[in-house]
Amino acid sequence: MSYTLITGASSGIGREFVREFARRKSDMVLVARSDDKLRELGAELSPSGTPDIHICAEDLGDPESPRRIYEYCRERELRVGLIINCAGFGFAGEYGSMPLKELQEMIQVNMAAMAGIIRLFLPGMIAEKRGGIVNISSVGGFQGIACLGLYAATKSFIITLSESLHEELKDKGIKVIVVCPGYIETGFHARACQHPEHSLLPVSSPSVVVRASIKGLLKNKLFVFPTFLDFLLVFLQRFFPRAAVLKTAAFLAPLKSSDCQVF
Ligand SMILES: NC(=O)c1ccc[n+]([C@@H]2O[C@H](COP(=O)([O-])OP(=O)(O)OC[C@H]3O[C@@H](n4cnc5c(N)ncnc54)[C@H](OP(=O)(O)O)[C@@H]3O)[C@@H](O)[C@H]2O)c1
DSSP: OEEEEEETTTSHHHHHHHHHHHHTTOEEEEEESOHHHHHHHHHHHOTTSOSOEEEEEOOTTSTTHHHHHHHHHHHTTOEEEEEEEOOOOOOOSOGGGSOHHHHHHHIIIIIIIHHHHHHHHHHHHHHHTOEEEEEEOOGGGGSOOTTOHHHHHHHHHHHHHHHHHHHHHGGGTEEEEEEOOOEESSTHHHHHTOOGGGSSSOEEOHHHHHHHHHHHHHTTOSEEOSSHHHHHHHHGGGGSOHHHHHHHHHHHSOOOTTTOOOO
16 A cells, blocks of 8 residues: 655645545645644544544654654555655745745755655655655746745756656656646745735636646656646746846745835
């Protein structure tokens, strides 16, 4: 029996993945810091114990957390066949005023934890000659964004790592995809101090991301753009000078002028 490991499972897109996989009766290991939220979700979706849902509350900001998650699964003999790397957060504001603690935590959660989790579970998938890895990036990972610089850079890292792994693992029976949403209605923006209502771009629901991801995973489609607009925003970049791309990205980022003086 194979388990789906979902990070960022306590809210937003990750929680929607949990709901969808519960509908499909997939056994899961849920990861996030909010133990109470994860337990509530597990009890709601699996009152009778089917599917089998394990709660592994971890702070991915701790460099040792990927190892502990791996040990949690190994000790309970939970074979992880699919990883959904969804945990992440952003920070909107001038780089020069970004708290260093926030900077280190974002690097750890958005990049190092994801890379570590993949590294630890991959040998098991390779031995089984099957597996799947879904990495949640963003349309924000295709260019720099003024006042969202570190977040954009972490999402760019995810795209590059996913591309490399997709190519490296495609003949080994392991699918690797990278999902690149635009604005999604979740708790993300409140934490990042963003204001989607100030953006011209539409806001979609997390279910749009989940549906597109599952479709993309079945076809092992490297890049998944949940909406046509997400695809278009990235595709059109190739026809414009980089300076114009950067200006547009800063313009479309939902920051209040008080958060960041871009123009
Ligand atoms: N919302 C958007 O517009 C949007 C667009 C493009 C990409 N994304 C990406 O989608 C992913 C999911 O975000 P979301 O929109 O669903 O936001 P969200 O509702 O804020 O969910 C973020 C999830 O990450 C977890 N998380 C954050 N810091 C963590 C830490 N230190 N350790 C463990 N877990 C942690 C949170 O759980 P706890 O707080 O319980 O730890 C939560 O489950 C992120 O990678 C984000 O970059 C979002």
